[in-house]
Amino acid sequence: MFDYLRYKWRLGMLAHILHRLSGIVLMMYLVVHLWVTHYLSTGEANGETFEYLMKFFSIPLFRLAEVGLLGVVLYHALNGLRIILIDTGWGVKYQKTIFWTLCAIGGLAFLYGAYRFLFPLLG
Amino acid sequence: MAERTFKIHRFNPEKDEKPYFQEYRFEVESGWSILDSLNHIKWNIDSSLNFRRSCRSGICGSCAMRVNGENALACETQVKNVKGSKIKIEPLPGLAVMRDLVVDMEPFFEGLKKVMPYFVTKDSPPDKEWLQSPEDRKKLDEPIKCILCACCTASCPSFWFDDKYVGPAALVKSYRFVFDSRDQAREERLDIVNDREGLWRCHTIFNCVEACPKDINCTQAIAELKKATVFSTV
Ligand code: HEM
Ligand code: SF4
Ligand code: SF4
Ligand code: FES
Numbered sequence: 243m244f245d246y247l248r249y250k251w252r253l254g255m256l257a258h259i260l261h262r263l264s265g266i267v268l269m270m271y272l273v274v275h276l277w278v279t280h281y282l283s284t285g286e287a288n289g290e291t292f293e294y295l296m297k298f299f300s301i302p303l304f305r306l307a308e309v310g311l312l313g314v315v316l317y318h319a320l321n322g323l324r325i326i327l328i329d330t331g332w333g334v335k336y337q338k339t340i341f342w343t344l345c346a347i348g349g350l351a352f353l354y355g356a357y358r359f360l361f362p363l364l365g
Numbered sequence: 366m367a368e369r370t371f372k373i374h375r376f377n378p379e380k381d382e383k384p385y386f387q388e389y390r391f392e393v394e395s396g397w398s399i400l401d402s403l404n405h406i407k408w409n410i411d412s413s414l415n416f417r418r419s420c421r422s423g424i425c426g427s428c429a430m431r432v433n434g435e436n437a438l439a440c441e442t443q444v445k446n447v448k449g450s451k452i453k454i455e456p457l458p459g460l461a462v463m464r465d466l467v468v469d470m471e472p473f474f475e476g477l478k479k480v481m482p483y484f485v486t487k488d489s490p491p492d493k494e495w496l497q498s499p500e501d502r503k504k505l506d507e508p509i510k511c512i513l514c515a516c517c518t519a520s521c522p523s524f525w526f527d528d529k530y531v532g533p534a535a536l537v538k539s540y541r542f543v544f545d546s547r548d549q550a551r552e553e554r555l556d557i558v559n560d561r562e563g564l565w566r567c568h569t570i571f572n573c574v575e576a577c578p579k580d581i582n583c584t585q586a587i588a589e590l591k592k593a594t595v596f597s598t599v
Contacts, residue, residue, distance in 0.1 A: 246458055246525045250434035254571030255522070328569045331588035337571060 253332040253338050258322055271311060302363055311355040312355045367563035369393045369444060371402060373414065374455040374466055387411075388451070393444050399454065401427055404464075416466040423578060426514035430466050431455040432509065436516040436576040438523035455521035461526065473515045480557055482537040485550035501546040508541035508586060510579040517573035517583050523566045530566040531558070533573040533583035540586040543593060552597070559594040 249255075262269075278299075281292040324340050327333055333340055368390060368556065376384035386554045397405075400418055407414050418428040428439040429464050433453050444452070460468035486495070518532030539558050542548045548582050558564045566588060573583040 248434060248523065249431075249458060249522075249572070250575075252575050253577070254569065254573065258522075258570045279377065325569055328584065329588055329591055331585065331592055332586040334582060334588055337569075337584075338550055 253341060257324070257341055260317060261321050261325070264314045264321075266313075267314050268318055271314075297335075304357055305363055309356045309359050312359065313352055316348040316352055320348045366378075366394060367394050367445075369402075370451045371406070372451045372453045373403075373406075373466070376462055377413075377464055386453075394482055395445070397444050398440050399430075399432055399437075399442045399444060399447070399452070399484075402444055402452075402516075403439060403454070414466075415464045426512035427444055429457055429459060429514040429516045429519070429578075436520045438514060438516065438578045441578050457515060459519045459521070459525040460515075468519075469536060470515060472528040473518055473532065473534070476518065476535040477513070477538060479531050479541070481536045481550065481554060482538045484542070484545075485548060485553075487549045495547040497546050504544050505541060507581050508537050508544075511541075511581055512579060514578065516576040516578055517581075520572040520576040521567075522572065523568060527562070527566065529562045533567070533587065536564065536567070536590060537581060537583050537586045540590055543590060555590070555594050556595055556597055558590055564591050564594060 278292070278295050281295065282293070319346065321341070324337070324344055328337060348357065368389055372386050372388050374384055375381070375387045377471075389410055391402075391405065391410065394400060398421075400421055403414065403416055407416075416428065416430065416439070418440065419425040420427070423438055423441045426438075427587045428438055429436060431437075431454070432439070432442055433447055434450055436457060454466065456462050456468045460470065460472060463469050467555045473482060513534060515534060517537075518534045521530075521533055524530050524532045539554055543551055543554050547598075548554075567584070567587045569584055569586055574581075577583060
């Protein structure tokens with residue numbers, strides 16, 4: 243396998259590997275997310291556990307992690323759109339231009355999002 | 366004239382336990398391709414070096430190998446266009462090495478055989494030939510350039526991990542018949558490629574497009590087949 247990874251890396255390979263990694267991160271996040279939100283419905287002392295967890299997750303470390311998650315979501319969603327375009331035969335010749343255009347859009351959205359997430363921390 | 370170093374993958378299953386790299390350094394004459402350089406080694410330096418070649422002009426598809434990490438035809442690659450202090454030459458990845466730069470092409474041809482790489486007609490033949498309009502013929506310009514060199518299929522990560530995947534070359538061949546106005550087996554063809562070892566193994570990584578010496582956009586062909594499959598089954 244590592245022998246294969248010595249094959250020359252081009253943009254398509256990078257986009258694919260990042261897509262797979264971001265997909266796996268999203269899967270892991272989804273599990274945690276479902277676990278946390280399920281406390282809303284357990285009725286355990288009127289969602290006390292949920293409130294407790296929400297407090298726990300409001301510390302700055304998790305704020306930062308949220309910014310990271312935003313980046314992962316943006317990458318996966320936007321490159322996911324690129325893959326859907328390619329799979330349906332649109333702009334296959336321009337896959338690289340599409341990639342960098344979406345990166346620019348994603349980058350702007352990321353900066354705005356990061357500002358909104360972190361602004362309360364700056365007080 | 367310039368001195369260049371070639372770092373070449375060597376393996377003789379009768380003698381060697383493991384593959385190794387051997388370096389050759391010599392004067393490369395202007396205009397030499399990678400294949401000319403390999404011939405120079407074989408004829409003047411080390412006759413034990415093995416590689417496949419035949420036409421030396423980009424027609425037969427025999428001389429596909431990995432040059433500095435990326436698949437290419439040795440005969441179509443000019444040495445002066447290859448950067449780096451050493452030119453690293455390896456066999457095609459994803460296929461078993463039989464000797465030095467020679468790989469077992471069987472899985473590649475197995476994939477090709479699966480897609481019925483021949484004309485199928487059901488009507489009785491016309492008096493003369495099967496006619497086709499220039500517009501319909503134009504649709505085949507790209508896929509008929511394929512020389513079955515395997516640069517694409519052997520560059521595809523999906524094929525490396527699963528050599529039952531028919532691979533981009535076979536899918537380009539399937540495209541060549543599915544979109545030929547004279548062929549009469551469209552449904553069967555789409556049925557064959559609509560498979561987990563067919564179209565749906567492709568993750569749009571584009572290694573095949575980067576590698577194809579004939580500038581065939583394999584991924585576009587695969588996308589058109591994906592679309593044709595989806596719209597013929599819904
Ligand atoms: C905006 C929403 C999303 C879009 C447009 C999207 C798009 C895609 C596409 C097109 C693929 C196929 C990739 C390929 O063929 O290689 C894919 C794979 C994947 N997605 Fe998403 N996705 C989205 C949301 C999610 C979410 C929320 C998760 C996590 C729960 C997720 C997890 C995955 C995983 C694990 C893969 C497999 C990765 C791979 O095969 O390389 N995706 N996604
Ligand atoms: S599509 Fe291109 S790379 Fe693939 S076998 Fe044909 S000529 Fe070679
Ligand atoms: S685009 Fe599809 S067929 Fe071509 S290398 Fe990538 S996964 Fe393989
Ligand atoms: S020797 Fe025939 S394609 Fe290179």
